[in-house]
Amino acid sequence: MKRFFRKTVALLSSAALMLGVVSLAACEDEVKTLGDAPYASLAEAVAATPDQSIAPITAEQAEELLKNPDRGLRMETYITLGSPLQSYPGDDENPFDRARRMIEKYRSDSPTVCQLYVYLSNYNGRDLDEAAFGQLKEMLELFRAADVKILLRFAYMAEKHKGASYRVIKGHLEQIADFMSRNSDLARESIYCWQLGLVGLWGEGHSDDKFIWFLQGRALLNTVLKLLDEDMYLQVRTMDIYHYVPLRYRDRVGMHDDYIIDDLNDKWAFLPADDRRYQAMTEKFRLTLNDGEMPWGGTNLGDTEDGRSLDAMDGKTILQRIAQNSMTTFSLEHNYREKEGAEYSMYRWRTEMTTASEMALIGVSVNPALIAAMGGTMSIYDVLRYHLGYQLMLSDYRVDRNVLSFSVTNYGFAAPLKMNYFGLVVEENGVRKEVEIAAYCKEALTTGETVRYRIRLPDDAVPVGVRMSNNRNSTDTVRFANATRYEGGVQYFA
Structure with missing residues (x-):
């Protein structure tokens, strides 16, 4: 807007803060069970608090x-x-x-x-x-x-x-x-x-x-x-x-x-x-x-x-x-x-400083681990610039009987709607490869949501990390809010 309106514009609206749940129901072709084929995947919205099995990002890495x-x-x-x-x-x-x-x-x-x-x-x-x-x-x-x-x-x-x-x-x-x-x-x-x-x-x-x-x-x-x-x-x-x-x-x-x-x-x-x-x-x-x-x-x-x-x-x-x-x-x-x-x-x-608990009281999603890493407080300006759009964190990592599971939590204000691709990077017999996570649905990762992914691994596959991007061949990739190595667009699990 170059200057202000000088006319009142008729607009729409209604009351109150709305942070309602948009779950995997927003996604088409939702899969209910994990298939037996190699790299079959399943996604489910969960309410669990993320653990630190994949270390959260540090203050030094935050920028x-x-x-x-x-x-x-x-x-x-x-x-x-x-x-x-x-x-x-x-x-x-x-x-x-x-x-x-x-x-x-x-x-x-x-x-x-x-x-x-x-x-x-x-x-x-x-x-x-x-x-x-x-x-x-x-x-x-x-x-x-x-x-x-x-x-x-x-x-x-x-x-x-x-x-x-x-x-x-x-x-x-x-x-x-x-x-x-x-x-x-x-x-x-x-x-x-x-x-x-x-x-x-x-x-x-x-x-x-x-x-x-x-x-x-x-x-x-x-x-x-x-x-x-x-x-x-x-x-x-x-x-x-x-x-x-x-x-x-x-x-x-x-x-x-x-x-x-x-x-x-x-x-x-x-x-x-x-x-x-x-x-x-x-x-x-x-x-x-x-x-x-x-x-x-x-x-x-x-x-x-x-x-x-x-x-x-x-x-x-x-x-x-x-x-x-x-x-x-x-x-x-x-x-x-x-x-x-x-x-x-x-x-x-x-x-002007604030805390994660103060933001929660007014219904503003923030990453508590990031604020804790910065000493427990964050400026209003930093809350804004770090949380506009998406801010994604990996957690809850485990491998049990050839099934990999991990969670993605979005602490940002909006879903990663430009990120159309999510891939799993593995090593099979010493050869690195990337497999698309078919269960990924960008619309499920709205603000405050956690989605748990389960992926069936072949016997010889070792999980390395994940890569999220505009499309499979894009170099526009997401840096997750984790302390693990981020290189070549891949966020490593460890």
Whole structure:
């Protein structure tokens, strides 16, 4: 969000903290018994407290968790395609220089995701040309080289630029689909998730008289979702927009809440917590990718002169909002240190300490072993950056009569929904091999859940470790919250 809304947006919601159980019932083809074939596998949700048969991660190792892909605190930058080539429309800064500046500015915060606004303002009313696609390709390549994934949003409308008609948007989407097809490897390796964007100021869906949601909303969402690969998620800004998502696509459409403050019932949120529908929607969003950001530092409530300052918001309340909405990413660029020398809300949280028991009292999932390793306390800022998205820990390891069993617990705020593959690494007669764990279901590992895996081993197989990744051939692998060796994408059991 480039600035605040100046209009109240009608949104959905309901009351109360919701950390309900999403078990293996969310997964298709659930197996009830362990088969006899080599490497047959079984997964079951359990309520047991994880043991330390696989040592938990140490304080010295903890920052390695921040390198995990497709999660965490994120940056934000812009590119306005065409001529003049700019970052934000009307700004003089070169967009590639700005992107590099953001990467350097936030290096110490270890982000692996950046929200990229791609403004098509210079092409409102005409086709995108090769210059535009060359600029877009260069930006995707820049972030791929930096090992940073992109949260992608296209937009037209800014303070001095009008919105586009549906005809223009549809034509550009067809061109973008062709570009993504021709550059499929680059798109897959650089884009983490899409945001709908396209309509309204900053792509937030409001203040645009060129687009009529009642007549064109469903067609727009259908066009965008058909463009995306089946394993790519989309986010929308308001519940009003979500209503236009075709039913067949709703399992991969989450939300981005661009106005998170320390009032769970604020009317500009995606889901004010006092709305009767809040509980059902937060449960639904446990199985989608979701993003959030606070208002800019230096602003007041409601973007008014007499509203209360939002520069020192309560971090625990905001953690509740983030956890309740299963957020995978959250903005570093808003209300942190966007202005040189300023110390806004998130910056203050770096010295505001809490404990695992205090977080449990307000319904926020944290890893107690990690907090214990750090001396029993953790800053609000660290709770946020370590627990956004997934944080997975191995435990309960044993081998009994050729059956391997171990558990995975997710202490993060969201399931590892981009991790489509889970493999077991073994040695058979001195030869290392990797076998897919067929019982794995990413949707079962929602926040706070523990899943126990049982795998039948051949007589000559020795378990070595596990590897979780975007897909079998991907190098985007998960570092588990364990002290054992992590090498080549493999988390070793010992």
